Amino acid sequence: MNDEFFMREALSLARAAECLGEVPVGAVVVCERKIVGRGFNSPIGESDPTAHAEIAALRDAARNLENYRLPGCELFVTLEPCAMCAGAILHSRIARVVYGARDPKTGVHGSVVDLFAVDRLNHHTTVVGGVLAEECGGVVSAFFAERRKAGRAARKRQKHVGNKAGFFLHLQNAAAQVFRQGVQVWEGVAGAHGVSPWCDEGCLDAGAAACAAA
Numbered sequence: 001m002n003d004e005f006f007m008r009e010a011l012s013l014a015r016a017a018e019c020l021g022e023v024p025v026g027a028v029v030v031c032e033r034k035i036v037g038r039g040f041n042s043p044i045g046e047s048d049p050t051a052h053a054e055i056a057a058l059r060d061a062a063r064n065l066e067n068y069r070l071p072g073c074e075l076f077v078t079l080e081p082c083a084m085c086a087g088a089i090l091h092s093r094i095a096r097v098v099y100g101a102r103d104p105k106t107g108v109h110g111s112v113v114d115l116f117a118v119d120r121l122n123h124h125t126t127v128v129g130g131v132l133a134e135e136c137g138g139v140v141s142a143f144f145a146e147r148r149k150a151g152r153a154a155r156k157r158q159k160h161v162g163n164k165a166g167f168f169l170h171l172q173n174a175a176a177q178v179f180r181q182g183v184q185v186w187e188g189v190a191g192a193h194g195v196s197p198w199c200d201e202g203c204l205d206a207g208a209a210a211c212a213a214a
Helices: 003-019 053-065 083-091 133-192 202-213
Strands: 026-031 034-040 074-079 096-101 126-128
Touching (some): 003 026, 003 034, 003 074, 003 096, 003 133, 034 053, 053 074, 053 083, 074 133
Parallel strands (some): 096 126
Antiparallel strands (some): 026 034
């Protein structure tokens, strides 16, 4: 089993995250060429900003191996780790990190900074990038493209609803204006014939007669 095999396992977890509406990133921890930890992005569903794929996989591996240190283990993740995940990787003593696509916005293996290359740190890990990069990056790109498309559709629907509401408001205002004009005409006609336009019972008959005479 080579690096691509384990990266495809991480990709399957990334797609599981996508099905749940999360950014599609998946990770596995491997010890002696066996998967001992799995994880995928779930910060939205768990309301947890630390619930990245790497963190979930490290926690799963630590539980399974009953050790918060993971010396000799490898971590495979579909996207270049962020600063938070890099810190957890170093604290857990992971021996080797393999990632798929680069992350130009938050990646810390050279895309933004290179935390793994800081000499003063008390632990260093080997990092390899670009394994199934196109496939790993494509999953993320497609996810955000679909999100943008859905956002545009939602704004279009909102605009349509707004236009429809505006039309009915305009219609309501026009009807109110016509009513006011009718009242003014009625008051003018009734006044010209010496009839109160707003009276009770018999006055209505008198008003009607006045209108007929007009």
